[in-house]
Amino acid sequence: MNKKIILSGIQPSGELCIGNYLGALKQWNILQDKYESIFLVVDMHALTVDQVPSDLRQRCLSFVAQYIACGIDPDKSIIAMQSHVHEHVELMWVLNSLCYLGELNRMTQFKDKSKDKKNVNVGLFTYPVLMASDILLYQADLVPVGADQKQHLELSRDLAIRFNYKYSDTFKIPEPFIPESGARIMSLQDPLKKMSKSDSNLNNIIALLDSNAIIKKKINRAVTDSGSEIKYSEDKPGLSNLIDIYTSLTNEKIEDVEQKYIGKMYSVLKKDLIEIIIDFLGPIKEEYTKIISDKAYLAEVLSDGSEKASFKARRTLSKVYRKVGFVKK
Numbered sequence: 001m002n003k004k005i006i007l008s009g010i011q012p013s014g015e016l017c018i019g020n021y022l023g024a025l026k027q028w029n030i031l032q033d034k035y036e037s038i039f040l041v042v043d044m045h046a047l048t049v050d051q052v053p054s055d056l057r058q059r060c061l062s063f064v065a066q067y068i069a070c071g072i073d074p075d076k077s078i079i080a081m082q083s084h085v086h087e088h089v090e091l092m093w094v095l096n097s098l099c100y101l102g103e104l105n106r107m108t109q110f111k112d113k114s115k116d117k118k119n120v121n122v123g124l125f126t127y128p129v130l131m132a133s134d135i136l137l138y139q140a141d142l143v144p145v146g147a148d149q150k151q152h153l154e155l156s157r158d159l160a161i162r163f164n165y166k167y168s169d170t171f172k173i174p175e176p177f178i179p180e181s182g183a184r185i186m187s188l189q190d191p192l193k194k195m196s197k198s199d200s201n202l203n204n205i206i207a208l209l210d211s212n213a214i215i216k217k218k219i220n221r222a223v224t225d226s227g228s229e230i231k232y233s234e235d236k237p238g239l240s241n242l243i244d245i246y247t248s249l250t251n252e253k254i255e256d257v258e259q260k261y262i263g264k265m266y267s268v269l270k271k272d273l274i275e276i277i278i279d280f281l282g283p284i285k286e287e288y289t290k291i292i293s294d295k296a297y298l299a300e301v302l303s304d305g306s307e308k309a310s311f312k313a314r315r316t317l318s319k320v321y322r323k324v325g326f327v328k329k
Contacts, residue, residue, distance in 0.1 A: 002036075003034070003035050003036040004035050004036070004141040004142060005035065005036045005037075005038065005138060005139060005140050005141050005142070006031055006035040006036070006037050006038070006140065006141065006142045006143070006144070006177060007037075007038045007039075007040070007134070007135055007138050007140035007142075007143055007174075008024065008028060008038075008039055008040070008143065008144050009039065009040030009041065009042040009082065009134060010024065010040075010041065010042065010063065010197075011042050011043075011045045011046050012041050012042075012043055012046050012056065012059045012060045012062075012063045013046055013049065013059075013197065013198045014196070014197035014198035014199065015197050015202070015205065015207040015208070015209065016063060016066050016197055016207065016208045016209075017195055017196075017197045017205040017206055017207050017208060018185060018195070018205070018206040018207075018208065018245065018277070018281075019185035019186075019194065019195035019196070019197070019205065020197055020208075021070060021208060022185055022245075022248045022249075023146065023184065023185065024144065025066075025067065025070040025071070025072070026070075027144060028067075028070075028071075028072055028077070028144075029070065029071040029072060031144075031177075032072065032073060032076045032077045033076065035141075035142065037076065037077040037078065038077070038078045038080070038138050038140070038309065038312075039067060039072055039077055039078065039079050039080075040079075040080055040081070040082050040134065040309075041060050041063045041064055041067075041079075041080075041081050041082065042082045042134065043056065043060050043081055043082050043083050044082045044083050044088065044089070044130065045082070045127060045130060045131070047123055048121060048123040048124040048127055049124075060081060061292070061298055062292060064079060064081070064298060064301065064302065065288050065291040065292040065298060066208055066209070066284075066288055067079055068287070068291050068301070069208075069284045069285075069287040069288040069291055070208070070284055074301045074304065074305065078305050078308045078309050079301055079302070079305045080302065080305035080306050080308070080309040081302055081305075081306065082134065084302065084305075084306035084309075084310075085137075085306055085309045085310050085313050087137055087310065087313035087314060087316070087317045088130065088133050088134060088137060088313070089130070089133070090317055091133040091136065091137050091313075091316070091317055091320060092126075092129055092130045092132075092133040094163075094320055094321075094324060095129050095132055095133055095136070095159050095163075096126065096129050098159055098162050098163060098166070099129050099132075099155070099159060103155060103158070104125055104126065104128060104129070106151075107128055107151060107152070107155075108151060109127075109128075109149075109151070109152070128151075128152045128155050128156075129155075129159075131149075131152045131155075131156065132152070132155055132156035132159050132160075135153070135156045135174050136156060136159070136160055136171045136172075136174070136316070137312075137313045137316050137317070138309070138312050138313065138316070139171065139172045139312070139316060140172065140174050141172055141174065141175065142174065142175055142176075142177040143156075143174050143175070143176060143177060144176075144177045144178075145176050145177070146184075150176065153174065153176055156174055157173055157174060160172070160173050160174070161173060163320075167323040167324065168323065170316075170319055170320060170323060171316075184244075185241065185244060185245060185248070186237065186241040186244075187199065187204040187205070187241075188203060188204050188205065188206070188218055188219070188221070188222040188223065188241070189201065189203055189204045189221075189222070189223055190204065190223070191223055191237040191238040191240070191241045192237055203218055203221060205218075206218060206219075206245075206277060208281060208284060208285070208288075209285060209288065210281070212278050215274060215277050215278055215281070216274050216278075219242075219270050219273055219274045219277065220270055220274070222238065222241075222242060222270070223238035224236075224238045224239045224242070224266045225237070225238050225239050228265060228266070230243075230257075230258060230261040230262070230264060230266065230269055231258060232254045232257075232258060239266065239269075242269065242270070242273055243257055243258075243269075245273065245277070246269070246272075246273050246276060249276050249277065249280050250276060
């Protein structure tokens with residue numbers, strides 16, 4: 001029986017952080033054994049904001065190396081750079097012709113990202129159509145999505161249904177994949193806001209490649225709450241976020257952590273959490289250092305990934321081109 005296809009990707013902006021690991025990469029590691037998995041570095045999406053070309057190039061390679069260091073196996077999964085598969089933008093153009101202006105105007109992420117900007121580029125506006133192309137191109141059955149991307153997946157589904165209705169069945173209708181477990185990790189300084197790799201304040205995140213000294217400094221400075229009882233509660237978002245990181249990395253239960261720290265100060269929890277994070281990230285950083293220095297291996301992974309991805313992409317795009325009436329070359 002053919003495995004279902006699962007597709008996900010991360011935009012190469014900022015620094016991959018522990019929130020990305022616990023929210024995505026950890027799940028990918030498990031999923032690659034259950035599904036036919038395609039994991040992209042969506043570098044074309046990164047152009048919606050200003051980039052320094054040399055920095056973007058290095059960050060893309062760094063993200064691929066971090067994927068592998070976190071356990072994504074190129075022999076089990078397709079790891080590909082979005083820009084290496086030209087079919088993404090070719091399908092996007094066809095989908096653009098089916099997408100309505102009103103649909104894109106309603107996208108809340110566009111409203112948030114364009115707020116207070118003098119000049120908004122068209123790429124930021126049409127970003128959801130490229131995301132739809134990413135998904136539909138590979139006939140993905142399942143797409144892991146957070147709350148901030150749910151609206152974009154809905155658009156992907158709508159465009160697939162619209163194309164199928166107009167031209168006959170062509171695309172699978174992708175379903176959201178909600179992992180069975182996985183905490184939503186929040187900012188260290190603003191625990192009401194999700195931890196983001198693109199945060200301009202690096203004190204808000206624990207990057208996967210942070211040094212031990214920086215990890216210690218960031219956790220010690222992390223916001224806790226008034227009071228002294230170590231208790232997981234909505235009234236204690238800062239403390240609860242630290243407990244979420246603790247339990248996600250150790251697989252302990254929240255109530256067991258609460259029990260362990262009865263009568264102890266926040267500083268004791270922080271000291272232990274620092275050790276847990278350092279011990280956890282140590283092997284990832286060690287593996288990353290080996291991979292990022294082996295340029296030939298990285299090039300081979302990306303060449304192999306783009307070849308496999310392009311094969312799938314061509315099959316879909318050739319159907320699409322035939323159905324919309326393009327002349328076969």
